[in-house]
Amino acid sequence: MGFERLGRATGTVRATHRVIRERFGSRRSRRSGLVGLPEPQANAERLARILERNILPFWYPGAIDVEHGGYLLHHDQRGNWLGHVPKGIVSQARTLWFFSRLAERSPNPERYLGAAQTGFEFVRDRLWDGTHGGFFWEVESDGSAPLKADKHMYGQAFGLYALCAFAQASGSAQAQALATELVGLLESHARDAAFGGYREFLRRDWSTPSDPVPDYRNNSDPSRKTQDTHLHLLEAYTAYCRLTGDALAKRRLTELVLILASTVQRQHAGVATDVHDAGWRPLPVPAHEQVVYGHELEKIWLLTQASAVVDLAPALLVGCYRSWFSVAHDRAYDRRRGGFFSRGCIGQPAHVRDKLWWVQAEGLLAALQMFVHTGDAHYYAIFCHTLDWIEVQQADWTHGDWHRAIAPSGAVRGNKADAWKTPYHNGRAMIECLVLLGGGTELATDR
Template identity: 30%
Template structure:
């Protein structure tokens, strides 16, 4: 089968897996974790990233596949987020709940507010629910009011429940403790792009142009790689190259420019986009078709790519092919897909594994705080739409 046909089949198969494994019948919403052996972990905490990404996935699947299950699960996800993750007193979404749905970590990450905007914009697109659109717009206004640094620009990483500074703003332990990060700005860009695409207005355009400008001016380097971490005054604290983020940013930046419909802007970002894609292909992609995770500035290459990097490489390489008509980009995408099927379980009866089968790494959960169907599910939808067009 071709990559185009495979993408359609794989997207529907992923929908089956996530629809059949995550529902929390006892406590509502979705389970917080499915372990590496496909067993539920009923007492696992419930993260806002998993839940907002589930809302995005089921909403996008409802529109793409027409499957009634997806729409029902999108309704379930939207209701649970508004009922449990929303801070009714201070606004914004909590970071983490316990298994019963009570706040466990009440900090407010800009990253998580962005994913809620992204998810509710997609939910609105699938349902035309005016309340969903209002929720997304309210979260955008809150993000602008609370996280934007009026003095020096950019979005602050995190604040406390009542919007006070935090000593530790990191998304995860592996991140540099920096108050402004590429990762958060990339997903604010992604969220604002989708909101502007489904319900454009002057406010959504202004916000999208602002975050895109910051991405281009601060986070895209002349070497074809993203700068990852900054202090408040924009002192660069980047210590590594992230190939997965390079290729993901390439197509998300291009998508933002296309949604804005500005030909001058498209001309401006085109070389930036292709430089990011080319650096990921040239430095991160090996002969077998695996996209490496990252490399440090001392030259150490982490060759064991995570599942999400392979998914983003598929979209990014196809996007570069669409931009250039250069078939070597499609050859790269085909190579990544063959490797992903051979090493990550794509095309089988299960969710993709975190690492390749050949990687000497401990097995990690199939679903959880950081493992969800957003990357690979989105890749299948994007590939099907792009290749059929």
């Protein structure tokens, strides 16, 4: 039993496998534009190779902090560890999520549950605020004291996502109870009943800042709402609803689907911008008139997952998905070499043309999800082309994991691991693309 384990668990994924099998039937493939493209099994083997030989060896076991708990996430471009640095909820939770999801998918879960357990214990014992509840933003490297103690909902979202993944993989009642406590705090203190969504930045005791202060994400006004934070709240509530079936959480998740599919959209442009005021009016200043193409792509898979949890028919949002993918493809896709550029102004080609690791990961998963939704070979071709780029260029087969950024010149830059670079984006893309393709390939390390 290999990567197909989770795929067999849901009717949605079984239907996905049926669509792909039908599209690759000999007669149908000749009519549908799939001739000449790799078969699903060939691509599954490529994905598994990247996961097991490129991503996983970089993070396991080397990222496990055997001295202080949690994960060591401070490595240079060549993978050299640069020493202890503070540990934040976002990066620790993302890495905990990765090992938890890997354990859920693996025929040998104990191998990765141990790695997940050390992350869970650090999150529970060091990053959780024992006085007021919720997660600190950042603590000392040994977890001895909080360095940034206020509550940012971006961090709470990733904490919730990781707790749910660990509970799902391990059966931990303690992790589930902590997730339920966190959802209660979010609903009691951060929920905006007037305008919908959540207030994003609160003090350590969950009170509203009395004066405008910068939050931990370079936002000068804590009353603002962002697509980015709400996208990850949607991700976290999806996981929590799957874990518990909680009725209130499902209602909130339905609202988050509406926010991401409609409220944050610039209807004239077919895409969203990130920063809004408390009433969801976009901020009309040049710095906020840019499109982050990775978010437009990431939304497709995350909203597909959320919609399934709240029983929305996939067809209801496929038009939105087509629009977002089309804009990203038209404005930010490298038709010659494959892969997606980073960002650009509304209605203009991408002007930040570095290829970031996380954008390639989200683009790959979005393209395959679009093929599943539509059966259109155009999306499968983009999936294959993007995978070509990742396999040959973005993946660093010498030092491990993926290059953080590749400039148009081909120059690579950036750390391999830090507060923002973890195995979350690219690890998830490999795992979830394998789920969509039907898996069937075991990790070599599990044999």
